[in-house]
Amino acid sequence: MEAEELLQKYAAGVRRFIGVNLSEANLSQANLTRVNLRNACLSVANLSGANLSRANLKGAKLNVAKLSSSNLRAANLRDADLNVANLIRADLSGADLYQASLIRTEMLRADLSGADLRGANLSGAMLKEAKLPRANFQGANLSEVDLSYAQMRGANLEQATFRRTNLRWADMSGASLRNSELRQVRLSGAKLIEADLRGANLRWADLSGASLAGADLSGAKLSGANLSGADLTGANLLDASLVYADLTRATLTNVDWMGADLSGATLTGSKLYGVSRFGLKSEGTVCDWVDLSPNGDGSKIQRFRPEQVEEFFNESLPTVRILVDAVLDPNAHVALAQVYDQIARYFPGFKRSPNIDISDRRTVITFRLDNDLQLFSMAYITVLPFRDGTATQRNIQNLVQLLQTRERENLDVDHFRYIQRLRVFFEQTVERADSLRNNEPESLKPDTGQSFFRAPTHVILSNSKNQTIEVQHHPQFGKQRLQAANRINPIEPPYPEVCNQILPPPFVIFDFVKTTVTDLNPDPL
Numbered sequence: 001m002e003a004e005e006l007l008q009k010y011a012a013g014v015r016r017f018i019g020v021n022l023s024e025a026n027l028s029q030a031n032l033t034r035v036n037l038r039n040a041c042l043s044v045a046n047l048s049g050a051n052l053s054r055a056n057l058k059g060a061k062l063n064v065a066k067l068s069s070s071n072l073r074a075a076n077l078r079d080a081d082l083n084v085a086n087l088i089r090a091d092l093s094g095a096d097l098y099q100a101s102l103i104r105t106e107m108l109r110a111d112l113s114g115a116d117l118r119g120a121n122l123s124g125a126m127l128k129e130a131k132l133p134r135a136n137f138q139g140a141n142l143s144e145v146d147l148s149y150a151q152m153r154g155a156n157l158e159q160a161t162f163r164r165t166n167l168r169w170a171d172m173s174g175a176s177l178r179n180s181e182l183r184q185v186r187l188s189g190a191k192l193i194e195a196d197l198r199g200a201n202l203r204w205a206d207l208s209g210a211s212l213a214g215a216d217l218s219g220a221k222l223s224g225a226n227l228s229g230a231d232l233t234g235a236n237l238l239d240a241s242l243v244y245a246d247l248t249r250a251t252l253t254n255v256d257w258m259g260a261d262l263s264g265a266t267l268t269g270s271k272l273y274g275v276s277r278f279g280l281k282s283e284g285t286v287c288d289w290v291d292l293s294p295n296g297d298g299s300k301i302q303r304f305r306p307e308q309v310e311e312f313f314n315e316s317l318p319t320v321r322i323l324v325d326a327v328l329d330p331n332a333h334v335a336l337a338q339v340y341d342q343i344a345r346y347f348p349g350f351k352r353s354p355n356i357d358i359s360d361r362r363t364v365i366t367f368r369l370d371n372d373l374q375l376f377s378m379a380y381i382t383v384l385p386f387r388d389g390t391a392t393q394r395n396i397q398n399l400v401q402l403l404q405t406r407e408r409e410n411l412d413v414d415h416f417r418y419i420q421r422l423r424v425f426f427e428q429t430v431e432r433a434d435s436l437r438n439n440e441p442e443s444l445k446p447d448t449g450q451s452f453f454r455a456p457t458h459v460i461l462s463n464s465k466n467q468t469i470e471v472q473h474h475p476q477f478g479k480q481r482l483q484a485a486n487r488i489n490p491i492e493p494p495y496p497e498v499c500n501q502i503l504p505p506p507f508v509i510f511d512f513v514k515t516t517v518t519d520l521n522p523d524p525l
Contacts, residue, residue: 003027010035028066048086093131148186188226208246251296262313271296276370278464282313315464320367320379323458324386325477328356328363332449336365339385342443346436347381347429349374354382362478363452372463372513373422376400377429379461379471384433384444388457392472393433395503399471400426402506403513419513461512469504469512 003025006017015034021041029049036056043063053073057080065085074094083103093113097120104124111131118136123143127150136156143163152172161181168186173193177200185205194214204224211231218238228248237257242265249269258279267287273294287309293300304312328336333356344350355366367378380396383389403419437444446453456474463469503509 003030023061033071253296267313273300277313277315278317280313280315282310285309285313287313311465316462316466318369318372318375318464319462320369320375320382321460321462322365322382322386323460323477324363324365324452324455325457325474326362326452326455327360328358328452329449332446332452335446335449335453336385339444339446340382342440343381343384343436346432350378350381373418373425375461375463376422376426379459380426380429381433383457383459383472384436385446385453386457387454388472388474392457392459395471397430398503399469399509402503402509422513463512467512469509 001017001020001022003022006020006022006025006027007030009017010032016036017040018036019039020037022037022045023041023043024045025042026046027050028046030047031051032055033051034054034056035052037060038056039059040057041061042057042065043061044065045062046066047062047070048066048068049070050067051071052075053071054075055072056076058076058078060077060080062085063081063083065082067082067090068086068088070087070090072090072092072095074096075092076096077092077100078096078098079100080097081101082105083101085102085105087105087107087110090107090110092107092115093111095112095115097112097115097117099119100117100121102120102122102125104126105122106126107130108126109129109131110127112135113131114134115132116136117140118138119140120137121141122145123141125142125145127145127147129149130147130151132147132150132152132155134154134156135152137160138156138158140157140160142157142160142165144165145162146166147170148166148168150167150170152170152175155172155175157172157175157177157180159179159181160177162183162185163181164184165182166186167190169189169191170187171191172195173191174195175192176196177192178196179199180197180201182200182202182205185202187210188206188208190207190210192210192212192215195212195216197212197215197217197220199219200217201221202225203221205222206226207230208226209229210227212235213231213233214235215232216236217232217240218236220237220240222245223241223243225242225245227242227250228246229250230247231251232255233251234254235252235256237255237260239259240257241261243261244264245262245266247265247267247270249271250267251271252275253271254274256276258276261281262285263281264284265286267285268289269291270287271291271293273292273296287304289301289303291298291300292302302312326332340350340354352368355368357364357366365382367382369375369378376396376399380393383392386392400423404423456477457472458474458477459470459472461469461471504512
């Protein structure tokens with residue numbers, strides 16, 4: 001069919017031209033809205049500036065066709081072949097390109113907003129400065145595509161393949177790239193703010209200067225990636241692999257990267273304010289210095305000797321462990337939950353439920369904390385329900401008092417300020433605990449499970465360096481069963497009040513605190 005014949009029939013109201021051969025036809029500037037050219041051959045045809053909005057081009061052959069500045073809004077291009085076609089500045093917004101072939105297609109500054117490109121093959125295509133917000137590229141092949149400066153906010157790029165793709169300065173904020181293949185991709189200067197990159201493969205990718213603030217990179221593979229100067233503020237890097245990654249001068253403020261593997265990574269000059277360093281793998285990590293200042297302005301620099309680096313990046317979560325010499329039965333379990341719920345109303349920072357391990361003899365209640373500064377305060381409030389709690393609190397207050405007597409001894413400014421903060425933080429906790437006791441005393445006296453709360457306790461604090469300190473050990477802890485078995489004056493609850501608790505020597509307490517000096521802000525209790 002010739003172009004003139006098609007235009008005449010279209011003008012006469014005909015819309016159905018299924019399977020026609022219009023190769024090399026000149027339909028430039030033609031108005032063919034809603035035309036049905038399903039399975040038609042339009043290879044090498046000139047359709048530049050044509051209006052093909054809502055046209056049915058499913059399965060059509062448009063190889064090497066000229067479609068520059070054409071209107072293909074909401075067009076059906078499913079399974080169509082557009083290889084090496086010219087779609088520069090074309091409007092494909094809302095178009096259906098499901099499993100279309102767009103190999104080496106030119107789409108410079110084309111508009112594909114909201115287009116469906118699932119499973120499409122765009123290898124080698126030119127999409128520089130293209131508009132792709134909310135486009136669906138799930139499972140698409142984008143290998144060696146030029147997407148530099150493209151607008152891809154909110155796009156679905158899950159399971160897409162991006163081998164050697166150019167995404168420099170592209171905006172993919174809020175996009176989903178979950179489980180995508182991004183090896184050796186160029187992403188320098190790209191915006192990936194709050195993007196979903198869970199499980200993505202970014203090995204050896206260039207992310208230098210990229211913005212990944214708030215991005216979810218949990219489980220992502222970033223081995224060998226270049227993240228120098230990248231902004232990862234508040235990003236989720238849980239269990240991410242950063243082996244031999246370059247994080248020089250990267251902004252890592254408030255990142256969550258527990259379980260991340262930093263083996264061999266370079267972190268010199270990175271900004272680490274508000275970052276937990278617990279549960280990291282840091283063998284061979286390279287770092288001369290880090291910026292711990294709140295604003296990342298270099299006002300707080302910490303330098304390292306080579307042997308100090310691994311220790312700094314591999315701390316343990318500090319814990320408060322309450323060992324109760326009784327088995328937690330269902331009634332006591334409910335009562336314990338109710339008491340801790342009430343305590344949480346007075347201490348908003350009491351946000352993490354404890355781990356509870358129950359054996360056939362006793363119960364271990366473990367509270368994991370964000371930083372060491374919370375240790376004494378958390379221990380002080382978590383023992384409130386127990387009969388031993390008063391004695392334990394007295395021991396903790398004595399420990400903090402001992403710090404005051406030695407706080408100026410061989411201390412630099414940072415250590416001195418840290419201990420002052422610890423004392424102020426602890427004093428605020430004591431005031432709130434007193435308020436809770438005075439205003440709602442009954443809430444701390446469970447009606448059920450009383451024998452559990454009256455049992456002897458053993459309270460142990462562990463800091464981020466895995467050092468431990470004992471703040472309570474009832475003299476009858478672990479003995480009543482032995483006494484009962486031997487019938488030697490078994491002691492029934494209530495057990496004797498703890499008295500004359502022997503506290504660790506002052507230097508032990510001081511070293512326990514001194515080795516945990518941190519610049520992390522504590523969550524308020």
